[in-house]
Amino acid sequence: MDGVRPTRASTLLALAAAGLLAVLLMAPAGHARPAAPRTVVTFTVDDGSVSQTVGARILSKYRMRGTFYVSSGAIGTPGYLSMDDLRAIAAAGHEIGGHTVNHPDLATVSIQEARREICQDRANLTALGLRPTSFAYPFGSFTPAAQQAVRDCGYNSARVTGSIRTAHGCANCAPAESIPPADPMLVRGTDMVTPSWTLEELQRVVLDAEASGGGWVPLVLHQICDFCGPLAVNPVVLDEFAFWLSARASRGTVVRTVDEVVGGGARPLVAAPPPEAREGLVNASLEEPGPRGWVTSSWGRNTPRWTRTEDAHTGRWAQRLDMTAYTDGDAKLMSRFDLGEVAPTARPDNTYTLGAWYKSTAPVQLAVHRRDRAGIWRYWTTSPWFAPAGEWTNATWTTPPAPPDTTGLSFGLALAAPGSLTTDDYHLRENPAWHRTGICERVPWGLLIRWFC
Incomplete structure (x- = not known):
């Protein structure tokens, strides 16, 4: 080969062979180096x-x-x-x-x-x-x-x-x-x-x-x-x-x-907008389609079927639940779990008088959830049972004081047995803690004194 000028092709082949040898030498013994991911x-x-x-x-x-x-x-x-x-x-x-x-x-x-x-x-x-x-x-x-x-x-x-x-x-x-x-x-x-x-x-x-x-x-x-x-x-x-x-x-x-x-790494946290102050219930009489502001909820082994019905307490529409098969758990219409658009605001220490008008073929009870400061909804409490009712009946009950980190509230009338339940005209009233304690504050108000409780 002395005196023979290498061609461009032979040079490239030599370089390629050398490169391949280097790759093989760097690869772990007994392992082929995988191809680049495609x-x-x-x-x-x-x-x-x-x-x-x-x-x-x-x-x-x-x-x-x-x-x-x-x-x-x-x-x-x-x-x-x-x-x-x-x-x-x-x-x-x-x-x-x-x-x-x-x-x-x-x-x-x-x-x-x-x-x-x-x-x-x-x-x-x-x-x-x-x-x-x-x-x-x-x-x-x-x-x-x-x-x-x-x-x-x-x-x-x-x-x-x-x-x-x-x-x-x-x-x-x-x-x-x-x-x-x-x-x-x-x-x-x-x-x-x-x-x-x-x-x-x-x-x-x-x-x-x-x-x-x-x-x-x-x-x-x-x-x-x-x-x-x-x-x-x-x-x-x-x-x-x-x-x-x-x-x-x-x-x-x-x-x-x-x-x-x-890629991109972890970016700084951004604070969430605060919840909107929401007093009272949205679409409490269930007249708006959806019904807006409410969701159906169930847990356990059962088969709930929901329909919109004109058998209403007031207005034109109500919601009917038929439990066609039941082993355990319950089903209910609840005010929507959210972070402030629909769910009513709730405050620590206050109690809440909740209720709904209903007809049912089996006992029902109010189930209550609450939202905490992290925006997470948690089961809170349930009311005593209300008896079956063939005519429109008002199921109403007052909760215990809300826990310290409460920011919102959701509730619904639950059916936990085979049968039917029709609900309409949900209602909620907040009872501030001072109603129970009688504690008031004497505050200067211009030239007068006012009491704030």
């Missing part, structure tokens, strides 16, 4: 149901990490993650993101209420020692104003649903989100995974992304259990999918959290 899969898990501890363990088994979007108002309530659960998931390296305090549809509330829900949730999670930088819109529902609120509250990203092509929806959508996303406040995710999804369909979402040149695939999960709910994925299917996915790193497909994909 496709990123993210397990995004919404709502914080207790079954998600199973999902976290499955992902950890394959050295994968997910993003768990948690509504702080549900932490520690029946069916949801406890504080110990949440801390264990975070300690295992999984990301905890925000999902509002009370899981409202952000497209249906005022922008001030949306800001309260988003900012207060982030503050609550931070106060628990967590690092929320990613957000998911409840129900995948949003408006441009809600997008801006997420940004203003200090999040780096916000995920939506139904925006990536799958076998179950959005046939005309792209097979993957871009990296980085075109709009971090509108990160595209799959439609919600349900029990009908097969292992092959989960795999196909990833394969389609790979075939299109790669990108980001945020999968949208909720419960991880065997047919325990309408948005559940079977743990066996999830395990098999994670196992299959773990072998695709050599093909340039990896699993990352939302925070790892988007």
Whole structure:
């Protein structure tokens, strides 16, 4: 070879060989260096149901990490993650993101209420020692104003649903989100995974992304259990999918959290707007459609059916509940849990006289919840039982003094047996503490003296 001038091609081949040798020498013994990631899969898990501890363990088994979007108002309530659960998931390296305090549809509330829900949730999670930088819109529902609120509250990203092509929806959508996303406040995710999804369909979402040149695939999960709910994925299917996915790193497909994909670091906390002062009930006579300001609520094993009826106490409309099957728990119409748009203001130490007109075929009772300073709603108390009534009857009862950190109140008339209940004309009266103590204050008022109690 002496005297032979190397060609450009031979030089490039030599350099390439040398570079390959260097890579092989730096790689750990017995391990091939994987290709650079082209496709990123993210397990995004919404709502914080207790079954998600199973999902976290499955992902950890394959050295994968997910993003768990948690509504702080549900932490520690029946069916949801406890504080110990949440801390264990975070300690295992999984990301905890925000999902509002009370899981409202952000497209249906005022922008001030949306800001309260988003900012207060982030503050609550931070106060628990967590690092929320990613957000998911409840129900995948949003408006441009809600997008801006997420940004203003200090999040780096916000995920939506139904925006990536799958076998179950959005046939005309792209097979993957871009990296980085075109709009971090509108990160595209799959439609919600349900029990009908097969292992092959989960795999196909990833394969389609790979075939299109790669990108980001945020999968949208909720419960991880065997047919325990309408948005559940079977743990066996999830395990098999994670196992299959773990072998695709050599093909340039990896699993990352939302925070790892988007980046940006933890931004400063932003204070939530204060609750609006709301005296009295919204739509107390249930005349407005919806009915506006009220929500149906149930727990336990029962089958409630709600209808709007013209069998009203006053006005035109009332609400009827038929309990067609019952094992335990109850069902009721409650004033809406929120952070100040609808829920009436309540104050520590004051008592509240609550009531509703009703007809029923079984005993009923008033169930009362209260909101604390963190915006979290908690069960408070219940009234004695009221007897069945074939004619319109006023169920009324006065609560004990409200606990020290109370800021809001919600109540409803509950049915806890097979039968029917029709309600109308809800009412509430606040009884200030000075009514009970008789304590008043003597205050100068111009040239006069006035007593304030």
